[in-house]
Amino acid sequence: MLTLLLLIPIAAEHKALLLERYRIIEAPDAASRAAALAAQAAAIDLVLTNGAVGFSAAEIAACPRLKLLAAIGAGYENLALDAARERGVVVCNGAGTNDDCVADHALALLLASVRALPQLGAALRQGVWRDDLPLFPSFAGRRLGVLGFGAIGRKIAHRAAAFGMVIGYHSRRPRADAADSGDTRYFDSAVALAAWADDLVVATPGGAATKHIVDSGVLAALGPGGHLVNIARGSCVDTAALAAALQAGQIAGAALDVYESEPQPPQALVKLPNVILTPHVAGWSPQSIRGSVTNFIANVDAWQRGEPLPTPL
Numbered sequence: 164m165l166t167l168l169l170l171i172p173i174a175a176e177h178k179a180l181l182l183e184r185y186r187i188i189e190a191p192d193a194a195s196r197a198a199a200l201a202a203q204a205a206a207i208d209l210v211l212t213n214g215a216v217g218f219s220a221a222e223i224a225a226c227p228r229l230k231l232l233a234a235i236g237a238g239y240e241n242l243a244l245d246a247a248r249e250r251g252v253v254v255c256n257g258a259g260t261n262d263d264c265v266a267d268h269a270l271a272l273l274l275a276s277v278r279a280l281p282q283l284g285a286a287l288r289q290g291v292w293r294d295d296l297p298l299f300p301s302f303a304g305r306r307l308g309v310l311g312f313g314a315i316g317r318k319i320a321h322r323a324a325a326f327g328m329v330i331g332y333h334s335r336r337p338r339a340d341a342a343d344s345g346d347t348r349y350f351d352s353a354v355a356l357a358a359w360a361d362d363l364v365v366a367t368p369g370g371a372a373t374k375h376i377v378d379s380g381v382l383a384a385l386g387p388g389g390h391l392v393n394i395a396r397g398s399c400v401d402t403a404a405l406a407a408a409l410q411a412g413q414i415a416g417a418a419l420d421v422y423e424s425e426p427q428p429p430q431a432l433v434k435l436p437n438v439i440l441t442p443h444v445a446g447w448s449p450q451s452i453r454g455s456v457t458n459f460i461a462n463v464d465a466w467q468r469g470e471p472l473p474t475p476l
Contacts, residue, residue: 165463166203168226170196170212171235177456184460185209200225209233211459214256214369214396215425215443217241223250231466235455236261236446237315238396239476240369254476255462259314260454261446266318268445269364269394272418273323275439276390277302277362279416282436300361300388303327308360310353310376311367311395312338319364320347331359334367353377357384362392369396377401382408389414394445397422397429406431409438420445 167185169178181187188203190196204225210232212218218232220243232247234256247254275281279299286296307323309316312332317340320330324346331348332341333356341347350356353376357363363385367373377391377400385391391414393400402423408414409432418439422429425443432438462472 165208167209214238220246257455258474261451264448264451265445276416276418306361308356308363316366357381362390365393365395375401379404391417
């Protein structure tokens with residue numbers, strides 16, 4: 164039986180799928196991870212982690228039997244890919260397994276922010292009725308900028324188009340399949356996209372290339388009626404610049420599922436009334452987690468058979 168080092172928390176019902184096939188070493192925090200590697204590195208065949216938790220070159224070197232390294236979700240920014248490949252370790256991720264869930268959450272955050280659902284709920288609890296409250300925009304005709312137009316970005320655009328929103332996007336280059344998400348317009352920079360858009364959703368990969376891609380300049384371009392949603396990586400948004408823009412009324416609101424300070428909440432944002440925060444759960448649902456686990460198993464099975472992996476990196 165293969166030995167799996169499991170570096171992320173997982174529900175019992177999904178862990179059971181793994182226990183049927185592998186001997187599991189659970190190490191969901193830094194202390195247990197260090198202890199597991201110190202005591203059992205020589206027994207580890209497989210590692211299941213995620214993009215944020217990662218797995219380093221030194222850790223790969225410490226595991227002489229390691230054959231397959233996997234990220235449970237789409238992100239893989241902290242996996243030492245070069246070190247893995249040099250060692251002949253197969254690497255895969257969970258691309259596509261939670262795209263719908265993330266896109267659903269992004270639209271939920273955007274709706275809640277633009278329609279001010281938390282603020283309206285708080286006002287009602289304080290005895291304030293609608294006649295004494297401001298009006299908030301509807302979606303039809305509103306311009307949505309999608310920053311990053313991969314599979315998740317396109318699903319977000321498709322959902323937003325169903326609300327009657329007009330879609331623009333920025334990615335490294337125009338995409339031939341952009342029209343699959345409805346009528347779209349390409350912009351060659353994040354600033355240009357933000358200047359055109361009423362609202363901006365960040366759906367780009369993490370990593371050095373996109374660090375603080377949403378900075379003070381992008382926020383200024385988005386403007387005082389704009390809302391920012393981030394379901395990508397916390398590093399994509401300059402938290403200090405966002406806090407300053409919100410406090411100054413430079414943008415209208417923000418709804419974030421990811422933070423630079425994870426797993427700690429962003430202290431500069433937590434007390435602001437025009438911010439919605441969720442604890443990095445956009446890709447988490449019973450369906451998506453089960454799909455991610457079964458996808459991991461399918462990758463391991465394919466590797467054992469000597470076949471191409473379903474979702475290789």
